[in-house]
Amino acid sequence: MDDTHILSVGIDLGTSTTQLVLARLTIKNFASAFSVPRINISKKEIIYRSKIIFTPLISQDEIDAEKIKEFVATEYKKAGIDKSDIQMGAVIITGETARKKNSSAVTQALSDYAGDFVVATAGPDLESVIAGKGAGTNKLARKYLKNVVNIDVGGGTSNLGLFDDDDVIDTACFDVGGRIVKLDPNKRVTYISEKVQKIINDQNLNIKVGQITSEKELKPLVNELCLIINNTIGLGPKSKYFDLFITNHALKTTDKIDGVTFSGGVADCIYKNHDDPFEYGDIGVLLGRALKTSPIFKEKKVYPSAETIRATVVGAGSHTTDVTGSTIEYSKGLLPIRNLPILKVSKHEEEAGKKSLESSIKRRIKWYETNNELNDVALAVNGLRTPKYADIINYADAIITGAKELIDKGKPLIVIVSEDMAKALGHNIYSKLPQNYPFICIDSVKVENGDYIDLGEPVAGGEVLPVIVKTLVFG
Missing domain, CATH: 3.30.420 (Nucleotidyltransferase; domain 5)
Structure with a gap:
């Protein structure tokens, strides 16, 4: 596979300012000729940084969506690109702007300005993660x-x-x-x-x-x-x-x-x-x-930061394409799923035992709550390389209890495990869920907080799920 170049946009609508970044990403297949493709970003080049404007408001509690559209259109023109050239990117709404009553309408208004958008209204916890990664x-x-x-x-x-x-x-x-x-x-x-x-x-x-x-x-x-x-x-x-x-x-x-x-x-x-x-x-x-x-x-x-005012600008969604193999568990009819944010438990909280894992999931689910509405998320854990049956039980119990708020609201329960244990863990979790509950458990996929994931329709007789991990690249 030859190197592929894609154009990506990031738009940050913050309390004070709105800004835009354009990036050219080089996608390369790092696998050998006889292996399953392993595609990663090999190079990221920021090709345009917009001017930074004050976020336009109609009133103290309403964003001026039309002025934001005008700003994006003007910056595209200055950069010498057409909106049809954009293949992917992200819109992140943060700070006080995320609390505005029409924040979701703004992301809809911008939907024509990129190809495959990751769109997130970031609550305060998620914004902390995004800004920290942007600052390096x-x-x-x-x-x-x-x-x-x-x-x-x-x-x-x-x-x-x-x-x-x-x-x-x-x-x-x-x-x-x-x-x-x-x-x-x-x-x-x-x-x-x-x-x-x-x-x-x-x-x-x-x-x-x-x-x-x-x-x-x-x-x-x-x-x-x-x-x-x-x-x-x-x-x-x-x-x-x-x-x-x-x-x-x-x-x-x-x-x-x-x-x-x-x-x-x-x-x-x-x-x-x-x-x-x-x-x-x-x-x-x-x-x-x-x-x-x-x-x-x-x-x-x-320490000096990699970025200051632009730390939360999302340069692009860098796509790492992968597949998750035979140890998977999923409900029929639930796939495909796109642009699902990752909630990953920290390693030390996971290693501290069942209660720590449970409370960590419970607390971090709140990161994805905006305007008292809970968004769909994918729970990610490292798991164990050679788990005993008691370990599987503990993980399943902790995930079920920790994700109670998601389950009570009928949100799909999607679990991603780094280690190869999804089949056993998935069976155990599924047995504890309400009948026919929407559920997916996959393994051997590496994700981090701030990532988004796409899960495709099963292939190879239902034994393999195509997975795209979108790592937000900060510019």
């Missing part, structure tokens, strides 16, 4: 054998992803960002978030919507927000507002953090000098400056 935090954790946390400080939220090697061992999110206070060009305050208003009221700060403000007047507020970010990784005296600013949950443990990376728009304000503190019409520059002189930089090793 997982690679740093693997390189230095350290626990490294990425703090993605965006417009509306700060997302934390704690990595041990490639494993995401914890996530958190806080409603702290650069655009929770907005100003017009005259430094007149135009917006204050509800939680920030609580600090202003408590501390009698002279900051009001409609009133001109200054760096001096904003400093006590910015310092408090900076303290909250420091608190998220266990540094500094605890702010009385810490709990108020938790979006979903804090990190479970902060005493095992060896290093830190920063991404998001505010990270640019940490690393670059800005003469005008109100350059972006918000408090992002002030917050970046405060973070740069905070305990994080004095008490932790701060």
Whole structure:
């Protein structure tokens, strides 16, 4: 098979900004002439980075879908490509934008602008994973054998992803960002978030919507927000507002953090000098400056990020085509399935035993809940190379109990195991499910959090399922 080149797009709709990246991917078959094809990306080249615009809104709770379509069309034209040239890509909606009432309508509006789209409205936990991978935090954790946390400080939220090697061992999110206070060009305050208003009221700060403000007047507020970010990784005296600013949950443990990376728009304000503190019409520059002189930089090793403001832009879906062999279990009529996000349990949680595996699945399923709606996911575990029957029972029980919320809502239960044990595990899980429950268990497929998977119609007399793992390539 000759090398194949495909054009891919990534679009990130964040709280503050919207941006687009075009990438050319080279696909190569690495298998020998007499082997089953093993196709991987051999090269990724970013060929176009769009300008970064403020995410267009009709109102505080509604995205302007038409303006986003216009932006994408304009950027395609600037790049000299037609939308029909795009073969695959991803749209990721993150931060406060994911909470807008018409976020799903926006992804529909963009459906004509790419071929095989991975589309995800990322909840706060999933955004933490995506941003951390985009910042290269997982690679740093693997390189230095350290626990490294990425703090993605965006417009509306700060997302934390704690990595041990490639494993995401914890996530958190806080409603702290650069655009929770907005100003017009005259430094007149135009917006204050509800939680920030609580600090202003408590501390009698002279900051009001409609009133001109200054760096001096904003400093006590910015310092408090900076303290909250420091608190998220266990540094500094605890702010009385810490709990108020938790979006979903804090990190479970902060005493095992060896290093830190920063991404998001505010990270640019940490690393670059800005003469005008109100350059972006918000408090992002002030917050970046405060973070740069905070305990994080004095008490932790701060690693440079691969990306800052573009960390969450998804460059492309890199397709690794594979097949899963004879040890499979699946319900008839359920296939094919496309664009299913992967929920992978960390290795140490899996090795800690049945209860740990169960609670990890239960907690991570919440990552894929947006606007109180649970999305379909595929559960991934490593499994065991030579499992005993008791091990199979424990895995099956932990998966059934951990995935109770999925099962109660009638969502398909899809389990992916790295080791060759899907037949035995699948039989055991299926025997514990309601009759005729939609279920698939496959093995010998390697996936990670942040990946998406396609499962095709069975071939070879039903003994083999074609599998496409789409690894989001961050640009």
